[in-house]
Amino acid sequence: MTGPPRRGRRPGAPDTRAAILAAARARFAEHGFASTSVRSIAADAGVDPALVHHYFGTKDDLFVAALELPVDPRERLAGVIAEGPDGAGERMLRVFLSVWDDPDLRLPLLGLARSVLDPSGQRLLRDGFVPAVLHPVGVALGIDRPEVRMPLVASQVIGLILTRYLLEVEPIASMPADDVVAVYGPTIQRYLTGPLPSA
């Protein structure tokens, strides 16, 4: 996990990068995404805020870097977003499966999934992943009420992660990717573009 492209610049002292990431993880886990400023992370790490932006880009980018995901979900979902909301449910699932069905990527992701059991991991997901990753995808897709629809999508995707990869409940654990898409695609699509209870 290296953050966004560094546009040919030197990567900087590994210690500084590591100190910034550690400070970011601690801040995001304790205070949540919205209440954490890049300035406060820089102060904790003993560096100038400009250096944080230089190494990691925006606060969203820094958050994704702090999660140490094996892939950047925003990059993977760029194609889904570009084609708009029609059929986005199926396309989102195919991206999801291309990552999670890869054993090299699944292992570190399962580690993150397990962190939902401790309170700081819960805060990282709820107050970080939702506003920094999930919500922007919904906004970029151009759907109405992304603040409702994207959490609904998450509720089915989380359940799929648990049954297919963590609990390994059959027949979901061994289901061919095409069948997973056939079963769950319409659910995700309905959450993205179907009727919602009035606000």
Add this chain to the structure above:
Amino acid sequence: MTGPPRRGRRPGAPDTRAAILAAARARFAEHGFASTSVRSIAADAGVDPALVHHYFGTKDDLFVAALELPVDPRERLAGVIAEGPDGAGERMLRVFLSVWDDPDLRLPLLGLARSVLDPSGQRLLRDGFVPAVLHPVGVALGIDRPEVRMPLVASQVIGLILTRYLLEVEPIASMPADDVVAVYGPTIQRYLTGPLPSA
């Protein structure tokens, strides 16, 4: 948690009941539901198998007792089953919410939900809850391919538990019960009676 009605008999020595439950929990967690016999549990607890049946009923009943759930999901779902598969998705969700939205019941259930993070808890859910509770509900409902459909239902219900009660992701965490039913009812119903990929 006291197991099935004891039909006026004395509850038996608390130590014996506790020893049987402890032996059952250890066996089910280590060997799974299918590979565990009432005889082996009785042997571990140092009692006659007949006594296990006398106190706890069938192996399914013993398993549910060993989970120490604050309610027996089979009793709660009896009404859903009796009315058949039409509209069962919505009715199932209403039962689910009547239990999980009750703070007194939610707390012990969340404890169980957290156990998905350790391997023995995973085995209890996958190799115990699925065959002893989930599958019989599908069979009793009279749906086709319950061995596929009930795990699909579980995958959405587990995701709802995590987002609404454990992670408390908004707006799902504060969503009125009627809205939860409106959003998730069609999903559960489609998993129960909708099209499936061919076997």
